[in-house]
Amino acid sequence: MASAAGWGKDVAEGGEGLRAQLNQRRPIPLQAELSAAPGELVALVGPSGSGKSTLLRCLAGLYRAAGGWIAVNGETWFDSAQRLFRSPQERRCGLVFQHYALFPHLSARDNVAAALGHLPRSERRARAEQLLAMVHLAGLEHRPPGALSGGQQQRVALARALAREPRVLLLDEPFSAVDQVTRRKLQRELAQLRRLLGIPIVLVTHDLEEAAALADRMVILHQGRSLQEGPPREVLTRPNSAAVARLVDLRNLYSGEIVEQRPDQGFTLLRWGERVLEARHRPEFRPGQAVSWVIPPGSVILHRRDRPSRGERENPVEATVAEMVELGETCSLELRTQAPQASAISLALPTHVARRNGLAPGEAVRVSLLADAIHLMEHDPMVE
Template sequence: MAQQVADLHCQISQQKFIKLHAEFSCKAGELLAVVGPSGGGKSTLLRMIAGLNKPEQGEISYGEQIWFSSDNKQFLTPQQRHLGYVPQHFGLFPNLSALENVIAALDHIPKAQREARARTWLERVNLHGLPERLPANLSGGQRQRVALARALAREPSVLLLDEPFSAVDRETRERLYLELARLKEQLSIPVIMVTHDLNEAMLLADKMILISQGKLLQQGPPREVLTKPRNEAVAKQMGLRNIFDAYVVAQETERQITWLKFGEHLIASSYIEQLDVGAKVRWVIPNQGVRFNSITKGRLCRSFNKLDITIDSMLVMGESVRIVASMQGVKHQLNAEVPLHLAQKLNLAPGVATEVALKSELIQILETDLDA
């Protein structure tokens, strides 16, 4: 029997072995991506939720049920938590067929019902006609589907996925993304996915938490974390390369603008009240905030933030072009990525002097964390 639909709450702290401090929740029907570099504590966090590792302090709860509490000395085993767990390399039994692998996870239901349940789930993950095959005779994508069917056939309270797409090729990965997105619509359970792939998180997750060196740096909808990174560590981890120094030169309360002096340019950014005129700040802008396309049409008049640039280099990567450019009075370069057809239309090339506009609402002034 499936457990009652509920939210997962996690607040844990650990000093020994792998340091880890995190507090977050994942609602029923939500996919939470745990993102960060290797060795940052992502898989350890997942194993703690699964009941395979025990945190030093804190509490993990699912609805009203306490899975772990350091205060009450409570600790439920993985079986008692009744969750679905897909480890990084799928963890299939090599000597059992696809069907038998799924049946092996169904010891909580009567024996007579197990095979029918297993076959139903193999069908649901689009593994038609392969139930008798051993894992060695399945492709990476098919093994992934067996592992997913095995986890979901348990009708788990929570689904945990550890780097679920890292062992499959790109084409298979794209198909599995669609599969997981479709299944997520049907499952009213919290789904937690560990990944180091930002694109994966942006594509699949409703919410993400960013972890580095055991610390939770930021959490929220992926798009929000990308466009509003809290500090420089978050910005760098999100792959943002346009991080610059500037000075606050004016504060306009009425128009809600903080004016920055950047090299020889004045930049209008979103208003931050607590900044003093004269203060040195770090600021960031994501790629979508750097605009080339309106220049030839004369539609840049609405933007205060026009920059004169000279293109230093261009690297064609499939359908897009990575551009590195110099700006007057600034030692750091500007990075931009534009569609190939647009670069060709605007006759962009190394050595060309042109103009870009920076979208004010996407300029984010970063917090300075003294302990970061």
Template sequence: MHASDHELRCDIQQQSPIPIQANFSCKKGELLAVVGPSGGGKTTLLRMIAGLSKPQSGEITCGDQTWFDKQMCLSPQARHIGYMPQHFGLFPHLSALDNVMAGLDHLPKPQRRIKALEWLEKVNLQGFPERLPANLSGGQRQRVALARALAREPNILLLDEPFSAVDRETRERLYIELARLKSQLSIPVVMVTHDINEALLLADRMILISQGKMLQQGKPFDVLSHPHNEAVARQMGLRNIFDGEVIAIEAENNLVRLQFGEHVIVSDSLPQCEIGQTVRWVIPNQGVRFNSITRGRLCRSINKIDVTIESLLTMGETVRVIASMQGVRHHLNTEIPSHLAAKLALRVGLRTTVALKSNQVHLLVDNLTD
């Protein structure tokens, strides 16, 4: 088989009942996360890839096989899909083993059992073949569903909010497991989620979707550090979005200088902008540094900002810090590890200095486009 043989390509449009406009591809061995708010069209898109819903127009292909175009729409069986619905869709009256075997009706009976046991072992469930779903934990049920989806040796694996039905601790373990499994699967994996962190942890590429429209696609970290516009920035959970006035453009150094309150800050992003223009800019959490200054280690690429701590909220291992800046209406929101907050003796009312890394100060200039 050629490398592109299993590539999923999807270019579909529809106006109603739920508007969808999507154009993307997913290679084998790649995990593509489709991220967006509830009701944004993510599950509809997944169902269209699976063949459970039919788009109004466009085409979907996998390798050299056409799954959907204006002439035809293959059934889910003909597409040979591995599909894991949000609440796993297991048969309650069948044991774990029988649930996995239920997906293998294309094999002769004796082979089904061998194959199902093999897959239960691959998802670390070798000890529980006879248990009913009701006697399995959420994480174990999820693994049975995954084994069932994969035992069919599908052309593609589709996961609908795969971690929403399990608690946080289980989720962390399952992330590690899915990452390990993914490296062994040579098929495209498409995962729908509303959780940006899940995409950052697991996905090779992501699509941000809102009201059925694709806002941006790319590597999760690239989308996080270079959002196209404010809608993307907000959907990525970025809270530090500010106005600044362009006061200098140094094209040769690829720098823009902004007046920001009483400070001048430098950005390494150089979009089309003019001196005197007010622009929106954004910085992700990892671009805001508390400790680099106290240690006196300031490199050229750092903007110093004087701040006053307005509130501190400890959330387990991290502290959420809200700080005000001179001459700026909006607050700076950031999270730092609890041990660092203790070491810096942060307290409400403290005046201190933070550093904003210039390569993370990203100007949002295409806010005018829709």
């Protein structure tokens, strides 16, 4: 996380919102930095075993990392240097568990009221009902969790997490255990709710689309390390390394070499096998330098056979259709450039466009690689 690298801890502790830096080697490697401003939703994204949940448990006080610190609104929750560790009870941190972890023997209302210990006993009931109404569960207060649907259970868990008036809200894959229709609905509700809350929200997910749809910023985690953080659009289209490109499923990942800088025209010339491509200008690379580069599948533009257009002079590439999979409305294509290079290029098209252009395996096509979307990175020897 570039923006976090410069913090002194004292500066960070004075800040609003959540800031954390955690590191340990064993048993679960961690080397992560995280920040979230009030009202900001930050997604922690990574494959299973990347340390997302461990990081979240550290924030909640359920796991104590060997080193690092956690500060929320200027209050230190954890600092290994001072041997300071606040228990979960002392943290005012709302956590929605992946499988909700509701109290099975208590009604929805009592589940929420259980987290209202800070209020006088006489006010808890009314407040619990108010919170349940906020998550659209009015009328179901008396039901035990076993008599609620998955989506309803998730709402109870959310109401319970918010009951303590938390300083931070943590969501551990909260939408993974419900069907897709419910998931969409809950996601919309979360997007609305976060505006009301005004506290930092950390969402753990392995779903890139979910992160892109909900988060202001996302942090890519791999083996406990935070590899990149930034707005989802940027992380998903401009990864800072080939490792991140793989983690965000950017399959059009290649090796190349810088030919020349053309600052006046706003691009960098890039050699890719036999071809020379125009890429978005990146002055930090020098001619002759080996690089890795990616292009998001959405920026590979198919040339229409019937009506040639102006944009076709932009990095034209001839290829044949190697594979074509229709997935409902969209059609996923894999092209192969001509020998000897024979690189694979993935792109996705609306199915009707693929049909209208008569695409089929073996057919020759021409595509443009949009120069502005070609993103250069440090060379990674693992990339072909």
